[in-house]
Amino acid sequence: MITIIALGLFGFLLLVAQQLVYQRLWLKNLNVDIGFSADHIYEGETGELKEIIENRKRLPLAMLKVKFITHRHLVFGNARGSRTTDNYYRNDVFCIGGGERIIRTLKFQGSRRGYYTIKELSLVGSDLFFMSQMNKDLPAENKDPSHMEKGFSTEKISAPSINEEKLHREIYVYPKPYDSKELRRALIYLNGDMVAKRHLLEDPFEYRGIREYQPYDDMRSINWKATAKTGDFKVNQRHYTSLKTARIFFDIHYDTRIYSEAVAEMTLRITAALCAYFLKQGMQVSCFGNGVDTVTREPVAILPKGGGRHLDHIYKSLARVDLDQPGVSFPQRFEETVFEASGGALNCFVSSNQGEEFVDFLTGYQRTGSPFVWFFPVPRGKELPKLPPAVARHISVLYLDA
Numbered sequence: 001m002i003t004i005i006a007l008g009l010f011g012f013l014l015l016v017a018q019q020l021v022y023q024r025l026w027l028k029n030l031n032v033d034i035g036f037s038a039d040h041i042y043e044g045e046t047g048e049l050k051e052i053i054e055n056r057k058r059l060p061l062a063m064l065k066v067k068f069i070t071h072r073h074l075v076f077g078n079a080r081g082s083r084t085t086d087n088y089y090r091n092d093v094f095c096i097g098g099g100e101r102i103i104r105t106l107k108f109q110g111s112r113r114g115y116y117t118i119k120e121l122s123l124v125g126s127d128l129f130f131m132s133q134m135n136k137d138l139p140a141e142n143k144d145p146s147h148m149e150k151g152f153s154t155e156k157i158s159a160p161s162i163n164e165e166k167l168h169r170e171i172y173v174y175p176k177p178y179d180s181k182e183l184r185r186a187l188i189y190l191n192g193d194m195v196a197k198r199h200l201l202e203d204p205f206e207y208r209g210i211r212e213y214q215p216y217d218d219m220r221s222i223n224w225k226a227t228a229k230t231g232d233f234k235v236n237q238r239h240y241t242s243l244k245t246a247r248i249f250f251d252i253h254y255d256t257r258i259y260s261e262a263v264a265e266m267t268l269r270i271t272a273a274l275c276a277y278f279l280k281q282g283m284q285v286s287c288f289g290n291g292v293d294t295v296t297r298e299p300v301a302i303l304p305k306g307g308g309r310h311l312d313h314i315y316k317s318l319a320r321v322d323l324d325q326p327g328v329s330f331p332q333r334f335e336e337t338v339f340e341a342s343g344g345a346l347n348c349f350v351s352s353n354q355g356e357e358f359v360d361f362l363t364g365y366q367r368t369g370s371p372f373v374w375f376f377p378v379p380r381g382k383e384l385p386k387l388p389p390a391v392a393r394h395i396s397v398l399y400l401d402a
Contacts, residue, residue, distance in 0.1 A: 040171060
């Protein structure tokens with residue numbers, strides 16, 4: 001009897017001892033890194049989120065829960081251990097031995113344009129016999145707008161790890177650039193009849209390089225030698241003689257009687273397509289709009305610049321436009337910018353706003369004689385608005401279901 005009591009007491013002491021050991025040491029040399037493999041994807045594309053668990057001590061962890069929260073518009077394929085409300089809540093369970101490293105890759109789809117972060121991360125550990133659980137909440141990173149402009153972070157969420165793979169705490173889902181036969185036709189028109197009057201013509205004597213053929217390119221610009229050598233159509237790039245700047249203005253109007261989120265998203269896709277097109281043409285591009293940036297809390301205002309990095313900057317700004325934020329009046333906010341001396345720049349307005357204030361604003365701008373095009377997104381089959389002839393002749397209608 002005494003032996004049984006002694007064994008029972010010894011077993012109880014062992015349970016208590018291992019419980020105390022785990023409560024004290026479970027976090028020691030435990031490194032957790034979680035983040036996105038890339039800093040951006042486009043709408044509809046698939047991305048990867050990685051969980052990297054490193055237990056750099058001999059003590060095994062019979063159960064380790066890794067919990068995190070991100071946005072519901074990142075749609076993960078494996079729904080086990082998760083739930084979705086306004087956010088996406090993930091709870092993954094690991095069993096990891098001493099000196100072991102586990103990497104788990106979760107695939108997701110960026111179902112909607114936006115800027116998304118890992119909002120919270122917490123760990124739950126247990127002793128060998130699941131008698132007690134230990135919790136550790138890891139703080140979220142500060143949202144510093146100047147830092148967010150870089151688009152990524154290489155800081156670890158927890159203690160330094162031997163992991164050399166760069167993971168990102170935030171991900172941008174870029175708007176998918178709009179494409180349709182109507183838009184291609186409008187761009188060909190810009191490179192042709194109207195823009196020729198403003199000398200937006202390639203200078204045949206100033207050769208700039210070779211690039212891949214795009215649907216809007218003139219067949220006469222194809223470099224047949226480069227095409228034969230590479231097997232893909234290549235075209236000559238030439239400098240422009242006069243008009244080298246494009247200004248893109250987008251208006252997401254917030255009149256509740258006519259506001260449509262789908263049309264607002266399409267407005268941003270058209271803006272992305274126009275910025276990409278003019279930058280590829282070698283022009284400097286600026287972008288202004290009354291959509292509020294979710295980080296800076298200010299309307300989008302991007303000064304003219306050229307190059308691929310500038311396009312990334314524009315895409316990031318468009319991704320961060322928060323449609324839930326109250327908008328500002330486009331004419332009131334950007335009247336001075338629009339009417340200032342543009343140096344002969346081509347101006348593009350993207351909006352489905354047919355309100356009197358906006359139409360009067362464009363009518364006044366039309367009287368200045370500056371070249372502009374009004375890209376008007378509209379659901380297919382919807383009746384087009386009746387507008388003053390002076391403005392209506394500048395409209396290029398683009399349909400929502402493209």
